[in-house]
Amino acid sequence: MTIRLAKKDDVSKVSQIHAFCWRETYSFMPRTVLQSRNRKFRKSQWIKWFESQAKDEALFVVEADHVVVGFCFCCPNRDEAIQGRGEMHAAYVLPDFRGREVGPMMMMAMLDFMIGHELTPPVLWAFRDNPIRLWYAQMGWRAEVRRDRVIEGCAIPEVGYVCTDVGALHARLRKLIRRYCGETALTQTRQRFQRNPHQSSFRLTAVSPDNSRTMTETGRQTRLDPL
Numbered sequence: 001m002t003i004r005l006a007k008k009d010d011v012s013k014v015s016q017i018h019a020f021c022w023r024e025t026y027s028f029m030p031r032t033v034l035q036s037r038n039r040k041f042r043k044s045q046w047i048k049w050f051e052s053q054a055k056d057e058a059l060f061v062v063e064a065d066h067v068v069v070g071f072c073f074c075c076p077n078r079d080e081a082i083q084g085r086g087e088m089h090a091a092y093v094l095p096d097f098r099g100r101e102v103g104p105m106m107m108m109a110m111l112d113f114m115i116g117h118e119l120t121p122p123v124l125w126a127f128r129d130n131p132i133r134l135w136y137a138q139m140g141w142r143a144e145v146r147r148d149r150v151i152e153g154c155a156i157p158e159v160g161y162v163c164t165d166v167g168a169l170h171a172r173l174r175k176l177i178r179r180y181c182g183e184t185a186l187t188q189t190r191q192r193f194q195r196n197p198h199q200s201s202f203r204l205t206a207v208s209p210d211n212s213r214t215m216t217e218t219g220r221q222t223r224l225d226p227l
Contacts, residue, residue, distance in 0.1 A: 001101060003109050006059040006071065008050045013068040014061065015043040021092040028129040030154045058113045062093060062102060069097045074110040077123050082145050082160040086119025101180035103135070108173045111166065120166050128157035136161050140169050 006014065019039040026034065049059070054075075062070035070093025077087040091106045114122050124141065126133045127149075137143070145160035163169050 001097075001105065002063045002066075003060050003105050004063070006061045008047075010061050010068055010071075011043060011046045011050065014046055014059070014071045015039050017068070017071060017092055017094060018042040018046075018090075020094070024095065025092070025130065026127065028127075029156060030152070033152045033154050033156070036152050056117045056119065058110070060106065060109050062097070062106065064097055069094045070102065070106065072106040072110055074114055074119070074122075076119055079123075079160075081147065082123050082162065084121045084123035084162050086114040086117070086122045088114075088122055088124040101177055104173045104176040104180075107139075108170075108177065111170060111173070115166065121162055121164050122166070123160060123162050125158050125160050128159055133159060133161075139163075139172050140165060 016039055019037060019042050022029075022037045023034050046059075049057075053059075057073070057075040059073045060071060061068045062072075070091075072091040073089045075087055075089055077084045079087070088107065088110045091103070091110075093102050093106070111122065114120055123144075124136065126136060128146070141161035141163050143159050144162045147158060147160075148155040149158050150156075
């Protein structure tokens with residue numbers, strides 16, 4: 001598995017994954033919401049982002065055998081409802097590649113970018129009915145805000161999380177990566193993961209084969225469109 005900074009050529013695949021994962025992961029959402037967040041919408045969104053991206057924002061893609069299978073995105077926190085300097089705004093990966101090292105790899109890439117750009121403490125948002133929230137809590141993220149997002153006229157409950165102990169989060173992520181990829185792989189890549197905002201590629205080799213631009217929604221609180 002490889003994770004690297006995205007290029008504009010990745011937009012088509014990122015958009016496809018983005019739209020698919022919303023339909024597959026957020027099946028609890030109304031159909032009108034899911035239909036509106038289709039591949040065309042996402043492609044337009046990411047093209048606009050590439051045209052105006054800032055140096056303190058980063059889009060990463062995850063590759064398996066040189067094929068993009070996921071992506072994650074982080075940026076400054078622009079939401080006054082929650083206290084934090086940076087936001088892990090999106091992380092999505094295709095079903096066959098979920099679990100094990102992929103989630104920790106994506107979170108580590110975003111965390112190191114945010115540390116390098118002085119965007120800590122980090123925050124993230126998760127829809128209330130998304131079970132991934134349980135993993136966030138286990139990793140040390142603390143629920144701070146509960147509210148509704150209104151998308152296409154539909155109110156969807158969400159929870160905002162803050163991580164005030166970045167060092168502990170970093171240690172937990174390293175532990176998981178070591179468990180799934182082996183000590184050798186972690187040692188070889190550790191420096192690439194730490195405090196280097198200019199690093200464009202991280203590589204981890206799994207030792208076992210079995211091994212989700214700014215579009216403002218109206219709502220009770222206004223924030224970046226949940227990617």
